[in-house]
Amino acid sequence: MNMPQNQQLKQAEAAEYKALVDQVNPKPTYIKNCVWAFVIGGLICMIGQIITNGLIKSGMELKAASSLTSVSLIFLAALFTGLGLYDELAKRAGAGTIVPITGFANAIVASAMEFKREGYIFGVGAKIFSVAGPTLVFGFVISVIIGLIKVITD
Template sequence: MKVEEKTIRKKFEHLNSNKIPKPNLLMHCFNAFWVGGFICVIGQFVSDFFSRMGVPSDELGTYVSIVMVFLGAILTGIGIYDKLGDFAGAGSVVPITGFANSIVSPAMEFKKEGFVFGVAAKMFTIAGPVLVYGIGSSVIVGILYYFLRW
């Protein structure tokens, strides 16, 4: 019986692989490139705006990050960022607006379960591991740098 199931499974996988449309990889890469670039251009406009407003250069990155995370959260909240993600893939995920999307999306999805067990508990389900391993690896690199620098 097991051999027959394996044979049926292989036939199904073969038939299924022939019917699945092949994605246009070049077009996906192009869309990711220009959408990610456009998000970065918006960030540059925000940076230039704050620079003209007299914000010191050492604080400029903080201001831009706050505005871009806010824009990503707002666009996620009104349903635009998910459509952008479907269209652009990694081009919308890599910039800091993708970080905002990864926090807001689960929070919106589980808001019916309440603020504590829904929003607060699920908010960092996607971004949490990134933060943990990002902070952990930066601590390890910092310690190595401290001991190995000349």
């Protein structure tokens, strides 16, 4: 008989405490974060566009130029991760550095660097996709769904 009442009391206490936490908790600096993300994310995309334009100008086809642009950005992100600079930038730029393809490269390289000490099989090999894995899995799932939609609508 007493149990539900006790549970109710505990829930009420937890709810009351949650309200107190919400009141005390510092709010993230949303506007500042958005500006940083917009500027840095925008810069990364601009670098990509410059590379693409340069490649097209030198006579490359758009499709090949796009692929080479992605490869170049991935290389740059991996390099800056290795130099220990990418995380310093990401600390401020947040989504601006995580959403572009460079963020994906950073997640893979950072994991590979971190777990190298556990060896190449159980360290690097097993952990390299520990952060990037979900992006791959759900990327594949979505691409299959889009493929199916295309097959059906054709």
